[in-house]
Amino acid sequence: xxxxxxxxxxxxxxxxxxxxxxxSQRIADMLRLLGETLQPARRLVRAGDVIYRxxxxxxxxxxxNSGFCKIVNLSADGREQVVGLKFRGDWLGFDGIxxxxxxxxAIAMDTSDVWVIGYDALxxxxxxxxxxxxxxxxxxxxxxxxxxxxLMSVCTLxxxxxxxxxxxxxxxxxxxxxxxxxxxxxxxxxxxIGNYLGMTLETxxxxxxxxxxxxxxxxxxxxxxxxxxxxxxxxxxFVQRCLAPAALAVH
Amino acid sequence: xxxxxxxxxxxxxxxxxxxxxxxSQRIADMLRLLGETLQPARRLVRAGDVIYRxxxxxxxxxxxNSGFCKIVNLSADGREQVVGLKFRGDWLGFDGIxxxxxxxxAIAMDTSDVWVIGYDALxxxxxxxxxxxxxxxxxxxxxxxxxxxxLMSVCTLxxxxxxxxxxxxxxxxxxxxxxxxxxxxxxxxxxxIGNYLGMTLETxxxxxxxxxxxxxxxxxxxxxxxxxxxxxxxxxxFVQRCLAPAALAVH
DNA sequence: CGGGCGTTTGAATCAAATCAATTGGAGTGG
DNA sequence: CCACTCCAATTGATTTGATTCAAACGCCCG
Numbered sequence: 076x077x078x079x080x081x082x083x084x085x086x087x088x089x090x091x092x093x094x095x096x097x098x099s100q101r102i103a104d105m106l107r108l109l110g111e112t113l114q115p116a117r118r119l120v121r122a123g124d125v126i127y128r129x130x131x132x133x134x135x136x137x138x139x140n141s142g143f144c145k146i147v148n149l150s151a152d153g154r155e156q157v158v159g160l161k162f163r164g165d166w167l168g169f170d171g172i173x174x175x176x177x178x179x180x181a182i183a184m185d186t187s188d189v190w191v192i193g194y195d196a197l198x199x200x201x202x203x204x205x206x207x208x209x210x211x212x213x214x215x216x217x218x219x220x221x222x223x224x225x226l227m228s229v230c231t232l233x234x235x236x237x238x239x240x241x242x243x244x245x246x247x248x249x250x251x252x253x254x255x256x257x258x259x260x261x262x263x264x265x266x267x268i269g270n271y272l273g274m275t276l277e278t279x280x281x282x283x284x285x286x287x288x289x290x291x292x293x294x295x296x297x298x299x300x301x302x303x304x305x306x307x308x309x310x311x312x313f314v315q316r317c318l319a320p321a322a323l324a325v326h
Numbered sequence: 327x328x329x330x331x332x333x334x335x336x337x338x339x340x341x342x343x344x345x346x347x348x349x350s351q352r353i354a355d356m357l358r359l360l361g362e363t364l365q366p367a368r369r370l371v372r373a374g375d376v377i378y379r380x381x382x383x384x385x386x387x388x389x390x391n392s393g394f395c396k397i398v399n400l401s402a403d404g405r406e407q408v409v410g411l412k413f414r415g416d417w418l419g420f421d422g423i424x425x426x427x428x429x430x431x432a433i434a435m436d437t438s439d440v441w442v443i444g445y446d447a448l449x450x451x452x453x454x455x456x457x458x459x460x461x462x463x464x465x466x467x468x469x470x471x472x473x474x475x476x477l478m479s480v481c482t483l484x485x486x487x488x489x490x491x492x493x494x495x496x497x498x499x500x501x502x503x504x505x506x507x508x509x510x511x512x513x514x515x516x517x518x519i520g521n522y523l524g525m526t527l528e529t530x531x532x533x534x535x536x537x538x539x540x541x542x543x544x545x546x547x548x549x550x551x552x553x554x555x556x557x558x559x560x561x562x563x564f565v566q567r568c569l570a571p572a573a574l575a576v577h
Numbered sequence: 578c579g580g581g582c583g584t585t586t587g588a589a590t591c592a593a594a595t596c597a598a599t600t601g602g603a604g605t606g607g
Numbered sequence: 608c609c610a611c612t613c614c615a616a617t618t619g620a621t622t623t624g625a626t627t628c629a630a631a632c633g634c635c636c637g
Contacts, residue, residue: 318403318405
């Protein structure tokens with residue numbers, strides 16, 4: 076189930092189409108179930124719009140029906156940290172359940188369709204519809220797994236590998252949603268990527284340049300926002316190369 | 327609700343006794359509720375024992391009634407990362423819900439009493455006992471918040487501050503469980519602490535030495551496993567000092 | 578066309594990792 | 608009880624990867 080593991084287990088590191096299709100189906104089923112049983116209010120947001128803010132009273136969970144957003148944690152002393160990225164089918168706001176207020180800001184990074192799920196209504200509905208509870212728990216479970224993968228990446232990978240792993244994660248997220256992942260548009264600045272990965276914007280830029288020089292990624296002719304990924308497996312291979320500096324000529 | 331925020335908001339950085347007492351009560355209430363409604367099997371484990379392993383089929387959640395353990399993520403390429411520490415009242419195994427198998431190892435770090443909660447039975451019981459569902463969701467929510475705080479710490483703090491923040495987190499965890507927190511016994515080696523914090527064991531050792539030199543912590547006469555923390559607020563202050571290198575003489 | 582922001586790239590600096598040596602306790606067995 | 612071993616921890620010297628500081632470039636938009 077782990078991204079790296081999945082890529083590794085495959086013969087040639089190519090995406091597991093069957094698995095991705097199942098993911099895509101699961102998300103569609105979940106959205107259909109939520110739509111039918113709860114008729115959630117929809118909120119259309121644009122890049123930069125705030126979905127909720129840290130400190131606001133927790134009442135709703137949110138589900139992204141389309142678009143893309145970031146979760147930003149702000150510490151008491153002013154440090155700001157992007158702690159999560161959310162795509163279609165992801166839930167937002169779980170951190171508010173225990174403390175009765177949100178602990179982070181959720182900011183749209185693109186035009187998005189956000190479904191508003193009243194938490195009390197959801198719990199109520201869960202009682203009559205066990206499938207609802209299942210999707211809720213699975214979503215929380217997945218978030219916990221993903222957060223651990225993030226921590227793992229930040230703690231164990233050097234900067235270049237972290238950037239490569241970030242792109243792999245992004246491509247993987249798109250593939251799991253049935254979207255093409257050979258051409259991705261990063262709707263984040265280098266500074267935001269760096270913040271998310273725990274490094275400076277210059278280091279992100281250098282890492283991307285190195286990835287491009289090694290032909291692991293390509294840039295569109297105009298602008299460096301669009302990244303071309305000919306082979307997702309090559310990103311995983313690049314990560315491995317970063318980790319094994321003294322193990323080259325073996326044949 | 328965030329640890330750092332809490333400490334900051336206090337007049338003198340001292341622990342918030344009322345809040346801690348509420349936490350302690352909440353945990354006791356939760357354990358009582360679980361014990362009464364589910365009569366979970368108990369498993370006594372000793373330091374080093376495996377509670378579950380990554381890859382095993384998910385069937386149970388676990389709740390620590392006493393003791394202490396670590397959650398270890400193992401990547402496909404062999405990197406090993408401590409991604410969480412669990413104390414009395416904490417739940418283990420949430421990451422298995424979505425994928426039907428555990429994604430990490432859970433290893434006891436001390437003699438512990440682990441309650442085994444069959445997941446299906448729990449869901450069943452939730453239907454009749456909404457309070458059960460509440461504690462379950464709160465536990466997952468808290469884990470998500472905590473994971474984000476970890477990521478924040480690793481991404482934004484220099485090594486010394488990260489170690490200080492780690493000790494603050496540990497002391498805070500004890501306080502929230504009604505235990506004394508001025509004298510803590512780290513049941514982890516420097517290497518394990520370093521792994522958790524994303525640094526080498528030498529860096530952990532140096533950071534601890536510096537904290538001791540600055541009188542923020544003290545070591546027991548014999549052995550360096552026991553750490554004396556005269557004032558938890560001083561740890562937060564130390565973190566701030568690390569972040570503000572050029573702001574000393576202001577009066 | 579010019580201003581402003583985001584990005585790239587280079588050079589210098591710095592924090593942390595690595596390499597290496599020593600110390601200190603805990604445990605074992607004579 | 609002491610000698611011996613083993614492993615954790617400390618501390619110093621050196622190297623290295625990433626940050627910082629600085630300059631230039633390119634793209635978008637008014």
